[in-house]
Amino acid sequence: MDEISELNSGLDALESGTDKNDRNILLRNAFRLYPIISALVIISIWQLVVTFSHIPNYKLPTPLQVFDSLHRESSQGALWGAIRTSVTRGAIGFFFAIAIATPVGLLLGLDRRFRAVFRPILVGLQQLPSVAWVPAAVIWFGLSPVTIYAVIMLGAVPSIANGLISGIDQMPPIVTKVADVMHANQWQKIRYFILPSAWVGYLAGLEQGWAFAWRSLMAAELIAVSPSLGIGVGQLLDIGRQLGDMSLVVGSIIVIMVIGITIEKIIFSPIRNRAYRNRGLAI
């Protein structure tokens, strides 16, 4: 090693911090148990309200009744079928939404004129609750899966596109400068510089887009009830309402939330954490 190398390695050693991840594994992962604690707290409060208030049982069932009702539906197979139907629909609709929103967001993010013309439409669509589209979609497409997919896409596309646009807006100017210095062509600029730089914003848009897609799907399933559409979780909730079965109604609501949380936890959260960690952003 020559002198410069020795100096470099000395400086590097002095400047690199000591490892801070030396705490106990159990302590470090304890926070993962917090959601269970919060669920237990909510269920306890719920039980206390049922026990000490005079709300009749047909309006507010006990946690156990709701559990029984869900258990009954699941042993008859209806619950899992409904979950599978809804999640599949949601996923298909969401992927179509991504396929449409991504080029739209890219175009509006990169071209000022396009943005001036179309951004207001996108903002307007985002303000509109997608339930509002259900009656129109039923008239256009009938009681068919197309209606459901159309409503999901109208719910998700604006969020995804807007997320990508704001990701592009937050891109540091130096990124495109580096691309120019490296003589990247237009396609390379988008592929290797703009998209990765906008990824965090795009991801936030995808997450919000999924939440909107899932909500829109539930709304569509609640309103568009027909044997031709099969039974999703939304329809299950509606069956509960028709039968006056409050346990099933509450149970369905819980299922809808749990599915939302699960998908956030197993799909979006790891991708987001990875993106943040890679960029040195705080988690």
Place this chain on the structure above:
Amino acid sequence: MPNNLVSAETEVDSALSLIGVSKTFRSTEGKILDNINLDVKTGEFLSIVGASGCGKSTLLNIICGLDKDYQGTATKAVPSTLMFQDSALLPWLSVLQNVVLPMQLQGRPKAERTEIAKDLLTRMDLRNVFDKKPHELSGGMRQRVAIARALAQESKMILMDEPFGALDAITRDVLHDELSKVWSENKLTVVFVTHNVREAVRLGQRVILMSSRPGTFIKEWVVDMPEPRRIDTTAVAQMASEITDELRKEIRRHG
């Protein structure tokens, strides 16, 4: 040596030549660059110093081809790349991927570009951080990665816009040695822009002083000192104080 012989030689070996380059920003009233004439020889290390507002960065952007909106002519004999004060590494790529990227854009085969990148990083004493992300490195390490990335682009001319401005004095000092070594080993042409007069003398074979608003070349010094040089020698200090006097004269003019 007869003068005409030298000038004939420089013309043949010219890496960069600017003739009457001026630039006016439409938004502001004044000229930012005024009638810049410059000839940089192949393999030369040129330092440019000046106070804020002398248009140093604008000048580098013009030389690099990022800025095409100017008067006069700029001719480059060799392709160039630009290094910034901020290392400008892409934060989502690992150290290795950052160095691989310019070769990837040029369409070099995968095995080849990885090998070259590893070799360049090893030469910059960064053997152990291939898979680290830029945010995990110190400022000095990041600038060494940036140098490796600039070399990976295979440009024979590197333009540097205060690349060590944000570093502490000790790290900067070692990077000076490193840069001198890289420059002579790779037979690079370097145009190095800085606020730091001593740094300019330490590194450059020639130092040009620029005025501010508009930016013009005021005076030029030839640094006839052998490498390896040190920033704390009397000879460097003497020339630096001479240049600083001129620089202060120029700054007072604006008061």
